[in-house]
Amino acid sequence: MGQYPVATGSWSTPIRIDPFQIPIEEKVDFVVSLVGLYPKRTDFTIGGGMNFMAFSRAEGAVATTDGAYFTQTLYQSGGHFSVAARRRKKNVDQRGAASATGLTMSGAGWELFLDAKVPEQIPQLIDTAEALAVVPSKPVEIGRYDLVCSALMIGTLIASTLGPATELDRSLGFEANSGGTSYLGPDPYARLGTTLGSPLLHVQADRSMDKGLATVKWDDEGVVPDTFTLVDKGTLVDYQTNREQAAWLKEWYVKRGQPVRSHGCAAGGSALETTLQMTPNLSLTPGADNVSFDDLVANTKRGIAWIVGGARMDFQFREGVGNGVMREIVNGKLGAFIVGGQMLFSSSELWKSLVALGGASSREQIPSKEDKGEPQQAAAYSVSAVPGVLKEMPIVDARRKA
Amino acid sequence: MTTIRMFPQSVDRFLSEAQCEALAKRIAQLAVGGGETGLNVESTWTGNIRYARNQITTSGDVRNNSVSVTRDVHGAIAYVGCNQIDDVGLEAAVRRAERILLLREETGGTMFEEHFLPPPQEPFQTTEQMQQFVAREAWQAAMQSLVQTQEPYTKPHIFFDTTYGLDMLKRTQAVAPLIESAKSAGLLAAGYIEVSAHGRAVMDTWGRSLYYPYTQAQFSVTVRDPKGTGSGWAGVAWNDWTRVDTKALSAIAVDKCIQSRNPVAVEPGRYTVILEPQAVSDLCKFFVLWLDREAAEGGAGPFAGAQKNTSKIGERVVDERITIGADPMDPDLGFPPFDSHGNVYHAVNWIEHGVLKELAYFRPYGVRRLGKNSGLPNSYAFRMSGGTTTIDEMIATTKRGIRVTRFWGAGVIDDRSLLCTGLTRDGLWLIENGKITKPIRNFRFTESPLFVLNNLDALGVPQRVFSPSAPVVVPPIKAHEFSFTSLSSAV
Numbered sequence: 001m002g003q004y005p006v007a008t009g010s011w012s013t014p015i016r017i018d019p020f021q022i023p024i025e026e027k028v029d030f031v032v033s034l035v036g037l038y039p040k041r042t043d044f045t046i047g048g049g050m051n052f053m054a055f056s057r058a059e060g061a062v063a064t065t066d067g068a069y070f071t072q073t074l075y076q077s078g079g080h081f082s083v084a085a086r087r088r089k090k091n092v093d094q095r096g097a098a099s100a101t102g103l104t105m106s107g108a109g110w111e112l113f114l115d116a117k118v119p120e121q122i123p124q125l126i127d128t129a130e131a132l133a134v135v136p137s138k139p140v141e142i143g144r145y146d147l148v149c150s151a152l153m154i155g156t157l158i159a160s161t162l163g164p165a166t167e168l169d170r171s172l173g174f175e176a177n178s179g180g181t182s183y184l185g186p187d188p189y190a191r192l193g194t195t196l197g198s199p200l201l202h203v204q205a206d207r208s209m210d211k212g213l214a215t216v217k218w219d220d221e222g223v224v225p226d227t228f229t230l231v232d233k234g235t236l237v238d239y240q241t242n243r244e245q246a247a248w249l250k251e252w253y254v255k256r257g258q259p260v261r262s263h264g265c266a267a268g269g270s271a272l273e274t275t276l277q278m279t280p281n282l283s284l285t286p287g288a289d290n291v292s293f294d295d296l297v298a299n300t301k302r303g304i305a306w307i308v309g310g311a312r313m314d315f316q317f318r319e320g321v322g323n324g325v326m327r328e329i330v331n332g333k334l335g336a337f338i339v340g341g342q343m344l345f346s347s348s349e350l351w352k353s354l355v356a357l358g359g360a361s362s363r364e365q366i367p368s369k370e371d372k373g374e375p376q377q378a379a380a381y382s383v384s385a386v387p388g389v390l391k392e393m394p395i396v397d398a399r400r401k402a
Numbered sequence: 403m404t405t406i407r408m409f410p411q412s413v414d415r416f417l418s419e420a421q422c423e424a425l426a427k428r429i430a431q432l433a434v435g436g437g438e439t440g441l442n443v444e445s446t447w448t449g450n451i452r453y454a455r456n457q458i459t460t461s462g463d464v465r466n467n468s469v470s471v472t473r474d475v476h477g478a479i480a481y482v483g484c485n486q487i488d489d490v491g492l493e494a495a496v497r498r499a500e501r502i503l504l505l506r507e508e509t510g511g512t513m514f515e516e517h518f519l520p521p522p523q524e525p526f527q528t529t530e531q532m533q534q535f536v537a538r539e540a541w542q543a544a545m546q547s548l549v550q551t552q553e554p555y556t557k558p559h560i561f562f563d564t565t566y567g568l569d570m571l572k573r574t575q576a577v578a579p580l581i582e583s584a585k586s587a588g589l590l591a592a593g594y595i596e597v598s599a600h601g602r603a604v605m606d607t608w609g610r611s612l613y614y615p616y617t618q619a620q621f622s623v624t625v626r627d628p629k630g631t632g633s634g635w636a637g638v639a640w641n642d643w644t645r646v647d648t649k650a651l652s653a654i655a656v657d658k659c660i661q662s663r664n665p666v667a668v669e670p671g672r673y674t675v676i677l678e679p680q681a682v683s684d685l686c687k688f689f690v691l692w693l694d695r696e697a698a699e700g701g702a703g704p705f706a707g708a709q710k711n712t713s714k715i716g717e718r719v720v721d722e723r724i725t726i727g728a729d730p731m732d733p734d735l736g737f738p739p740f741d742s743h744g745n746v747y748h749a750v751n752w753i754e755h756g757v758l759k760e761l762a763y764f765r766p767y768g769v770r771r772l773g774k775n776s777g778l779p780n781s782y783a784f785r786m787s788g789g790t791t792t793i794d795e796m797i798a799t800t801k802r803g804i805r806v807t808r809f810w811g812a813g814v815i816d817d818r819s820l821l822c823t824g825l826t827r828d829g830l831w832l833i834e835n836g837k838i839t840k841p842i843r844n845f846r847f848t849e850s851p852l853f854v855l856n857n858l859d860a861l862g863v864p865q866r867v868f869s870p871s872a873p874v875v876v877p878p879i880k881a882h883e884f885s886f887t888s889l890s891s892a893v
Contacts, residue, residue, distance in 0.1 A: 025505055174454040176592035176633075177624040180810075183892075186630045274460045314825050314844070314892035315810055321823070321846070323815075344888060374452050374594040398815055398823070401848050401885035402671045 001243040002262060004223050006066050011217035012073040015109030019055035019077050022110045027053060030113065034081065037122050044085040044130050048097065053079040053113070054105065060220075060271070068222035076213060076380065077112045078105030078367065083122065085129035096132030098125040105367035105380065106211040135327070140341040140397050146303035147343060147390040148296045148329060151358065153306045153322070154284065155366035155385030160311040160320060161347040162196075162203055163279045163383070164370065166230050168239035168248060178374050180315025183347055188239055192252050196236050197351025200388075202285040203231040205240060207264055212281035213367055214267070214381035220275045225264025230282070234351075242266040242277045269377030278379035279370045286386045287357030293387040296356060303329040304338060304395060319346045323398055342398035353393060358386035415447035415465055415566075415599065417487075419613040422603035425487060429471055430607050432489075432496045437475030439496070440606030444468040444742055447566075447599045451573040454592035456581045461570055472606065473499035552610045553746040553765070553776050560736040562642040565617035566599045573597075580652040584625050587656050593623030596870070597643055604744035614738050619643040620870045623652050624828065625659040626893075632665075632841070633893050634658025635807060635828035637680075637868035641736050645866075658807060658829040665841040667889055668832055674803035674859065675884040676796045676833070681826075682786070682876040683867040684809035688822055689851040690726070690784050693752050695761035699771075704820045704852060705761055718756045720855035725787040727751035734866055735873045737783045745779045752784075781872060788877025789861030796860050796880040803833040804842070804886075820850045825890055844893070845886035857881045 031050045038046045056076045063069045081100040086093065102116030149157070164170060164182065171185030184191045207214050207225035219225055221243045230238050239249065243262040246253075253260045267278040297305055309324015322343035328335040366383045417425070426441040433439045446468070451461040470483045473496065480502035482495045568576075573595050584591030597619045604612040622637030635658065636651040677685070689704075698705040698713035705714045729749035730739045740746045745764055752760050765777030797805065812824030826844045833839065862878035 024501070028505060172455065173590055173592060173626060173630075174459065176454060176590070176626055177452075177594055177622055177635075180892075181626070181630065186626075186628065272464050272466060274462060312811060312813065312823070314846075314890050315827060316892040318892045319846075319890055346891070375448070375450060375596065399821060399848070400887070401821075402887050 001221075002246060002260070004066070004243070004262070007062075007068040007070045007218045007222035007224070010071040010073075013075040013107050013109075013215065015075050015111065017110040017114075018057070019075070019110040020057055034118055034122070037119050038083075039123070039126070041126075044087045044133065046083060046085055046126055046129075048082045048084040051080040051082060055110075058270075062218070062220060062222060064222050066222060068218075070218055070222065072216060072218065074216065075107060075109050076105060077108045077110065079103045079113065081118055083125040083129050085126065085133045087133065094133040096129040096135070098128035098132065100125060104365065105213065106365065106382070107213050107215045108211050135337055137337040137339050138328070140326075140338050140395060142396050143394075144392040145395050146300050146329075147393045147395075148293070148300055148303055148305045149388050149390060150293055150305075150307050151362060151364035151385045151387045152308060152366055153324075154388045155364065155368070155383040156309070156311055157322070157350065158203065158282055158284060158385060159366070159368040159383050160313050161317050161350065162230065163282060163368065163381075164313075165317040165347065166236070166239050167277055167279065168241050168245045169277050170372075171239065172248075175372060178376065179372055180317075183316045183318035184236065184239075185316075188249065189252065191236055192238075192249075194236055195234050195352075196231055196348065197234045198354045199233045200287065200354050200357050201231050201234050201351045202229070204229050204283045204285070205263065205280045206283065207280045209281040209283065209365075209382055209384060211365060212382040214279070214281045214379065219262075219264040219266045220268050221262065221264075221266040223262045223264040223266070225280060226261070228263050238263075240265045240277055240279060242275075245277060267379045269379060273375070273377040274373070276373050276377070278372065279368075279381045281382045281384070283384040284357075284386060286360040286363055288359070290359040290361060291356070292358055292362045296358065296387055296389055297329055297334060298332040299356070300329045300389070301331060304341065305329050305334055306343070317347060319344075321345075321398070340397050340399050342396050344394045344396055350390065350393075353390045354388055355391045356389040358388065360386075362386045416601045416615075417443060417445035417467060417603070418601065419603070422601065422605060422613055423611065425469070425492070426603075426605035426611075428489070429492050429496055432493050433473060433500070434496075435475055435500060437473060438607045440472035440474070440608070440610075441603065442470040442472070442742055442744070443601065443603040445601040445603075448596060449568060449570065449573060449598070450594065450596040451570070451577055452594045453577055453581060455590050456585050458574065458577060458581075461573065463570065469495070471495040471499050473503055475500075475503050478503050552612070552744070555612075555739040555746045556731050556749075558730045558736040558739060559733075560616040560641045560738065561599070562617050562644075565597045565619045565641065565643040568595075568597045568619070568643050576648055580623065580648055583649075583652055584656055587660065589625050589627055589656060589659055591623055591625045591652070591655070593621070593652070595648070596620050602738055602740075602742060604740065604742070610744060612740055612744055614740070616736075616738050617641050618870060619646055620868065621646045621648050621651060622868055623655045625652075625655040627659055627663055630893055632659045632661075632663030633828045634660070634662060638866055639868050639870040639873065640866060641873075661831070662829045662841040665830070665843045665893070667843045670845060670886045670888050672883045672885055674800055674880065674882045676793060676800065676803060676805045677854075677879045677881070678793070678805070678807055679862075679865050679876050679878050680808040680867045681806040682879050683869055683874045684812055684824070685822065685849075685851045685854065686784075686786065686876065687782070687869070687874070688812070688814050688820060689855070690752070690780070690782055692817070692820065693760075693762050693780055695763040696767050698761055703817050705758060706818075713761055714758050715761060717758055719758045720753060720756050720852065721858045722756035723787065723789065723858060723861060724753055724756050724855050725751060726753040726784055728781055728783045728785060730781070732785060732875075734875050735783055735785050737781055737873055741779060741781070745777055747779055747781045748776070750778060783872040783874065785875040786864060786877060787861070788864040791860040791862050791880070793862060793878050796862070796878070797833050797838060798836045799860070800833045800880070801835060803880075804884075805829075805831045805833060805838065809847070815848075820852050821848060822850060823848050823887075825892065827892075844890040846888045846890055847885060848887040849885045854879070854881045854884065857883050
């Protein structure tokens with residue numbers, strides 16, 4: 001299990017305001033007050049509101065035979081506020097919706113809701129919702145397209161491919177009977193040092209990200225997690241590990257002159273569950289140039305923008321399909337919504353198709369969750385991602401049968 | 403007085419009926435400000451053992467109490483959950499519920515109705531939304547039913563001391579030979595045994611006092627070859643551990659692994675399929691999930707009628723050989739006779755000879771809209787009728803087709819047609835001229851269970867499958883024109 005400094009003391013997620021010190025009455029007032037801010041419109045019916053607010057405070061104590069004894073209080077807060085615009089014109093329902101930024105589930109306290117400045121966002125959200133309501137829709141035309149992905153979608157793809165696939169236990173087959181194995185297995189030594197994607201793909205893992213959902217001072221085995229590189233400019237160089245697993249990669253670490261140490265990825269869903277290796281926070285290094293999602297769209301002559309959605313993966317995270325809100329891009333401008341569009345991808349080809357990334361100012365932090373183990377347990381983590389362009393991805397009709 | 407209900411010989415790892423009654427009494431004493439008080443309990447002991455790469459990795463015993471306190475003052479209802487059953491925990495929950503009630507009155511009595519009870523105005527976009535809708539409905543129904551008489555319920559025999567008695571030593575002894583059989587074949591086994599015993603209670607000051615003990619047992623195993631070129635699986639869930647034949651299931655998984663090694667690619671397309679019972683269950687569970695009358699009459703899902711506020715009840719929706727129903731007293735299907743909110747499950751045939759006969763609803767909907775005096779909730783447990791054709795006979799009569807072990811990661815992508823997508827997993831074979839000729843690479847499918855149940859060629863003997871949350875008994879099925887849309891290289 002290795003030698004580590006003995007963990008003692010206590011730590012708390014650095015929050016400004018404990019959400020449980022805010023009475024539920026004040027939270028309700030906050031939500032109700034937002035609805036009062038909708039301006040009167042003659043054209044559209046404006047609806048929506050705070051779909052949910054969620055807060056958690058988990059107090060944990062860990063003691064080990066190393067002599068470690070420490071306590072941690074971990075906070076998570078988040079919500080979803082959206083505005084919907086709707087009207088009926090010439091017998092056609094026109095609907096649009098827009099969501100407030102700054103409220104995604106984070107390792108934060110009540111201040112998340114204050115800092116998001118939702119009231120100031122509302123006029124812009126309504127404008128956006130109304131603008132989207134009149135954007136036409138068209139059925140998907142199958143083919144290959146340059147796909148401009150929002151930071152949310154790039155983050156989702158990382159969480160759907162590299163996140164689970166670089167878990168060392170999964171790649172070795174320890175999860176074979178539940179969530180499955182990994183396309184980066186079954187022999188990690190045969191995978192380490194191989195190319196996973198374009199040189200733009202540089203992915204680090206940590207448990208110290210500001211507001212990260214997996215952020216802790218110590219992991220559940222008393223190890224202070226380090227920041228480590230999983231994918232170095234397109235090359236796989238490491239796996240996620242806990243104390244037991246670190247030794248399994250000893251030869252690789254020695255060869256690279258790296259210490260053989262746990263990356264501090266041990267976590268349990270609760271005290272009722274066995275500690276497992278769980279995914280830490282993941283960060284995709286932004287592109288060098290100061291490029292935004294809009295810039296990436298403007299640089300695309302013909303393509304598809306993938307804005308919101310999700311990916312369904314196989315049980316090795318090897319191949320998947322991506323669905324959700326897509327819009328066509330024509331001569332650098334966003335056009336019609338595409339109905340029924342579905343991206344087919346294999347994890348290895350996907351990341352080799354990555355040709356452009358947004359800059360640091362386009363970075364977003366995306367909440368993600370991993371289910372693992374028997375009995376199944378869940379652990380949350382954050383992915384820091386930027387928008388990106390995937391070259392010539394196959395787009396098919398999700399609803400078409402063979 | 404004798405009772406049909408079989409109580410455990412001793413209860414020391416989950417709450418007994420007497421303990422739940424004492425808790426209900428205690429929270430009624432803690433209530434302040436009049437009104438009514440209710441308690442829901444799901445008290446559970448779970449024992450498990452897990453192995454992977456031919457070694458035992460974890461084994462655990464867990465006890466937990468999921469307790470919910472309901473307070474109703476002047477028709478306003480609040481509901482607070484906790485897992486702490488000492489006085490401090492219970493009092494905190496009761497106070498919290500009373501505080502929410504106050505808040506509800508202050509906000510004009512709309513806040514919590516909006517939160518908990520949204521009307522089904524929009525068709526559901528996802529299966530998850532559908533599940534959330536039904537969960538809220540169950541709660542709403544239970545709340546609205548409180549002032550009414552408790553419906554009578556049946557008493558299935560679903561507590562087994564063989565399950566409750568499967569301690570850590572016995573679990574370890576069960577696993578050891580399974581690991582040996584994989585090891586001696588040069589393969590890697592990963593499996594899981596879980597047994598649990600539960601006390602479910604719904605007790606309140608309106609006069610309801612329901613308690614039911616039950617056990618669950620599950621076993622599943624995945625066997626892979628060390629190079630990762632083949633994978634086999636088998637599993638089952640029962641209430642009674644003695645009905646779980648771990649050795650036979652392990653042997654199936656080993657055999658499937660060996661037979662599935664080095665699969666070859668065949669073109670995606672429409673194929674005649676022989677679906678093993680597990681695959682039938684993996685697909686048809688979505689069919690059963692959508693058997694909801696309020697959703698259908700609200701215009702959502704595959705069973706919505708052509709006219710507003712109607713459903714397809716009375717219409718033929720699948721092949722006439724198909725009958726789908728659920729009865730808590732079915733000895734191969736036993737499940738608790740009421741849900742965790744006290745909504746009573748009745749014996750029902752949803753589909754009879756292909757005709758949609760019933761859709762699920764809760765009691766308030768039955769009283770309000772259907773002129774009935776009871777609800778017909780969906781337990782998601784189901785039995786599907788079958789036939790007598792064996793899988794070998796199905797293969798023998800197939801010119802070109804595919805045998806499917808199971809589906810994985812399936813989800814609904816269109817709720818009207820119930821079109822689903824997902825993957826095959828752990829054993830897929832090509833059948834040519836009446837014989838299995840080779841293992842083939844996995845597929846992603848895009849297909850609807852409605853379509854499959856209308857394209858039947860043959861049905862086998864129904865059997866219990868791996869469905870730990872709700873028991874399922876289904877036959878193997880041979881059907882034509884099944885749509886495989888793309889190849890998958892996952893093994």
